[in-house]
Amino acid sequence: MATIYQVAERAGVSLSTVSRVLNGRKTVNENLRAKVEQAMQELNYRPSSVARSLATSRTDSVGVLVSELNSPFFGDLMQAVESTLREADKHVIITVGHNNLETEKDAVEFLISRNCDALIMHVEAMSDDYLRDINANRVPISVVNRQVEGLESACVCLDNERGGYLATQHLIELGHTNIACISGPSKARDARLRLAGHRRALAEAGIPWSEQLYYEGRYQEEDGKQGLQTLLSRNKPFTALVCANDWMASGAMSCARDLGMNLPYDLSIIGFDDAVFAHHVYPRLTTVKNPIYQMGEMSARHILNAVYGQSLAVKTLFDPKLIMRESTIFHKA
Amino acid sequence: MATIYQVAERAGVSLSTVSRVLNGRKTVNENLRAKVEQAMQELNYRPSSVARSLATSRTDSVGVLVSELNSPFFGDLMQAVESTLREADKHVIITVGHNNLETEKDAVEFLISRNCDALIMHVEAMSDDYLRDINANRVPISVVNRQVEGLESACVCLDNERGGYLATQHLIELGHTNIACISGPSKARDARLRLAGHRRALAEAGIPWSEQLYYEGRYQEEDGKQGLQTLLSRNKPFTALVCANDWMASGAMSCARDLGMNLPYDLSIIGFDDAVFAHHVYPRLTTVKNPIYQMGEMSARHILNAVYGQSLAVKTLFDPKLIMRESTIFHKA
DNA sequence: TTGTATGCGTTATCAC
């Protein structure tokens, strides 16, 4: 590999000059610039990003920490982050946290040891305090899908409460009044908020909340099945079911079918997220869209602004949108 | 950030000694080692990976180039590669090629400019020559899901021909003799191989190949729909349909349903890949499993061996497996 | 505008 010094020698200039044309400085004679560029060509010179990093103490890399890689949700997030950042010639180092505190902390240490200029994180286990500490004392961060007090401008997230509200409101508008709910784990913020929205919609419609129509899952497909069976066993009839994400909705749907129910006539089911498979299930799943791609883009933009001196427009709170498909239907009184 | 020099000063030794304990060299006095380690503790010292890279000309990073990020297939691949590599304290830099030659080349240049020690690639557009050139003159690579002549040991892939064979054989065993086929794009190697397997199964069973029962798609969901409609319009009856991937199978299924067909009784459909949504569609999709997770792991292992001096077991050719679900059924004569 | 000298934080090659 050719170095800047060899280029300088061949072009008959000093290495400072080479460095200048390399960094697009205007203060360099056109003649010399041409010579240097030709020398670069001939030597097939490529700057060493490592050496540059050592000199500038910047790596042009941002660490990304997500819960999983093999899910449509995080796939979209990654895709958005990667392409936004790469447009700005930054790159992405990926790690996985598995929703586990130790793993998440490990990943953060790993990324910091790699001298990332910033971190984009989607974490569940890690505390707000920990996040604030990282941002204050270690490296700037952006948090996806979570509100951290004191870090508002660095957090991009969905209005989960409103999403929960929309889902239930939709069922109410269809005439349902006995509405069951399979929520996410109560220790998860987004799950709590979606549930709160659900309850607000019920309250506004004058429908009393019933513990019997409630089941707490952990966002897994299996929980949809377990949840539906449990709810059914309580002998309190319902004609519609809200699920806190699409996986559980899908689990509930297969379970319902296995039980001989005729969907959506016997039971309206609504999900949350609009995962890729939402329109693969049968009947196609009505759900609430989580605009994760845009959120990833905004998170990346925040970093671009905060760390790399750009000034892009960023939006931090996203509005969920109802996607009507065929898994919900009018309640026939 | 504390440097190695400050640690040396505090411990009252030279920086060579610090460097030695840092790298676990045995040739250092226990007393000094203790002093140094304490000094590191007190200063909360973290070695700079950048400086180390400059000195060793290794970055402990491997570049990964995949076609997309937001697909279950690549999600699994990434997950496998990341976790395998991180166990060995290497990290992963991700880029996306979008099945487009220019983008793929760009991504490779980008990764190389980042001084990756090696590349793991899943590319479609790039030529074999180009791949060989990268490996020979630039940086060691491993190729996923593709056979490159001369690079055999660096290629880990599925036996696509056998996969295609298995799918069709399964339908034949169910008694079907009129079997339509929606293949992938003929410019894609894996598509050609799957098709070859399909034809071999037909031939072995004495079923003549018919151009009328063949449609070439591009692996998109929409192609499943287009394909089925086209095939149906040709007035040559068939009772089973082979699709070269799950997306097209899913598209064909919804199309069939929209056309009023009763699945799987009116038409048996089989897919390929066993994507996550394969068991979400209704009826649950019979398909051929593509063990992408293991393939990713093996690809990472190959790099670990070739570049980082490890000696892990690697397997390069993977056997597809038939996953029987409910979308295929006996042909009633 | 151009060149010189120095630093970035390690590893590696020598002597001692």
Place this chain on the structure above:
DNA sequence: GTGATAACGCATACAA
């Protein structure tokens, strides 16, 4: 076993 000293490839303050 230990400690100077020179790379590694680039950026940058400063001098010319």
